[in-house]
Amino acid sequence: xxxxxxxxxxxxxxxxxxxxxxxxxxxxxxxxxxxxxxxxxxxxxxxxxxxxxxxxxxxxxxxxxxxxxxxxxxxxxxxxxxxxxxxxxxxxxxxxxxxxxxxxxxxxxxxxxxxxxxxxxxxxxxxxxxxxxxxxxxxxxxxxxxxxxxxxxxxxxxxxxxxxxxxxxxxxxxxxxxxxxxxxxxxxxxxxxxxxxxxxxxxxxxxxxxxxxxxxxxxxxxxxxxxxxxxxxxxxxxxxxxxxxxxxxxxx
Amino acid sequence: xxxxxxxxxxxxxxxxxxxxxxxxxxxxxxxxxxxxxxxxxxxxxxxxxxxxxxxxxxxxxxxxxxxxxxxxxxxxxxxxxxxxxxxxxxxxxxxxxxxxxxxxxxxxxxxxxxxxxxxxxxxxxxxxxxxxxxxxxxxxxxxxxxxxxxxxxxxxxxxxxxxxxxxxxxxxxxxxxxxxxxxxxxxxxxxxxxxxxxxxxxxxxxxxxxxxxxxxxxxxxxxxxxxxxxxxxxxxxxxxxxxxxxxxxxxxxxxxxxxx
Numbered sequence: 001x002x003x004x005x006x007x008x009x010x011x012x013x014x015x016x017x018x019x020x021x022x023x024x025x026x027x028x029x030x031x032x033x034x035x036x037x038x039x040x041x042x043x044x045x046x047x048x049x050x051x052x053x054x055x056x057x058x059x060x061x062x063x064x065x066x067x068x069x070x071x072x073x074x075x076x077x078x079x080x081x082x083x084x085x086x087x088x089x090x091x092x093x094x095x096x097x098x099x100x101x102x103x104x105x106x107x108x109x110x111x112x113x114x115x116x117x118x119x120x121x122x123x124x125x126x127x128x129x130x131x132x133x134x135x136x137x138x139x140x141x142x143x144x145x146x147x148x149x150x151x152x153x154x155x156x157x158x159x160x161x162x163x164x165x166x167x168x169x170x171x172x173x174x175x176x177x178x179x180x181x182x183x184x185x186x187x188x189x190x191x192x193x194x195x196x197x198x199x200x201x202x203x204x205x206x207x208x209x210x211x212x213x214x215x216x217x218x219x220x221x222x223x224x225x226x227x228x229x230x231x232x233x234x235x236x237x238x239x240x241x242x243x244x245x246x247x248x249x250x251x252x
Numbered sequence: 253x254x255x256x257x258x259x260x261x262x263x264x265x266x267x268x269x270x271x272x273x274x275x276x277x278x279x280x281x282x283x284x285x286x287x288x289x290x291x292x293x294x295x296x297x298x299x300x301x302x303x304x305x306x307x308x309x310x311x312x313x314x315x316x317x318x319x320x321x322x323x324x325x326x327x328x329x330x331x332x333x334x335x336x337x338x339x340x341x342x343x344x345x346x347x348x349x350x351x352x353x354x355x356x357x358x359x360x361x362x363x364x365x366x367x368x369x370x371x372x373x374x375x376x377x378x379x380x381x382x383x384x385x386x387x388x389x390x391x392x393x394x395x396x397x398x399x400x401x402x403x404x405x406x407x408x409x410x411x412x413x414x415x416x417x418x419x420x421x422x423x424x425x426x427x428x429x430x431x432x433x434x435x436x437x438x439x440x441x442x443x444x445x446x447x448x449x450x451x452x453x454x455x456x457x458x459x460x461x462x463x464x465x466x467x468x469x470x471x472x473x474x475x476x477x478x479x480x481x482x483x484x485x486x487x488x489x490x491x492x493x494x495x496x497x498x499x500x501x502x503x504x505x506x507x508x509x510x511x512x
Contacts, residue, residue, distance in 0.1 A: 148344070150340060151346065153314055153340070154338075154340070154344045154361075155361050156314060156332055157312055157313075157314055157332050157336070157338045158332070158334070158357075158358050158361040158362050159332050159333070159334045159361075159362045160361035160362055164361055164362075168357075168360060172346075172348055249348055250347055250348045
């Protein structure tokens, strides 16, 4: 394959995005649109570079709460799914309940978490954990359930203990499924943290967006959103890289 | 090694009934009895769905009998034994492990001398079945026949005293199947495990076994037990002889003319 053909999946959307930005810039300039309603991409870039210290300062807490919440969600999600894979009784008691709770829009719980855990970082960590837990748990359950039965039977024939079977077969077999859940969870964790920051916070990109909106600093809002895009992409990219590595290890 | 001539596996009025006490009651295996002598290669031949695999899985300890008893090496069987080697219909390899690591998997799974897995022995077995140069390949990079070769090595690596094989080559094409029969024959001659081999291929049974047991259609019962007279080592060319085909014809008659 030629270099161009290889880079096509990257080049094509990039070129399209640049085209859109240029169109946006052109229209705003041509019609002299008020900056407070719709700033041009150049205004947003200027806001981003001009206020970078402020934006970065607010990025750190958002990033911190997101990653910590995601990490906790991963631990709890894998942990509970693993536990349920050992006990039919626990599984039949707990799994349907989790599925039902998962149907409720979890973002609606956010104010409750603030009531419980206060307006500081613990409530934001809690909501990110809560919201990220479900996709990880459900993906992990699917992975554990879909483990090739013949492999499990092989382990039984080899007199492996249930724990050994879990560690050597069920856990590695569910890795590709797990990553599907992790990708959703990292995205949701960011949403959870931002919403929590909207409701009540004195730090973070959500707070910055809300404050800028109150001051009609539309360019700063969009600069903060740009930053969110960047950290969202970085987080997603990291999970995706993990997935690629696991799939390669899985012999795909 | 096994004391030649003694009964190593005793199957006594073993039966399996599914959904007992309901309208969906299915008698998969009718009470069946037979023995396998130490060092003997016995083929269990029968049509698809006759319960022969169920019978084998009960002997492996992977399926619970409804009635009857199994004795292996003088002990009543209740759960899988660490000394039995099993080959399934599918290779059942771990896709994320190399061929060599798959062969060593029994040591990892049951922590048999896990501190010191016999890497050299596993590697030598892979070489023996013609997989030199493929030790580090993952299952996906191997052909169906190669995967089943890895599975043979995995079943032999811990020197089992009993080798149970459940139609291990039924998913392979005819040419690969002949090849695998040769490989299995060679491995069995070199290692001489007591072996029980389930198959629905008459020719495969006659080619491989010292004795062939024929199972009827469901509910499966043993309807014939004959000795195969060919000397070992056997080449594939014995399949062309009149005697071979006469035996096959006799067995085919047994399978087809069993009253239901």
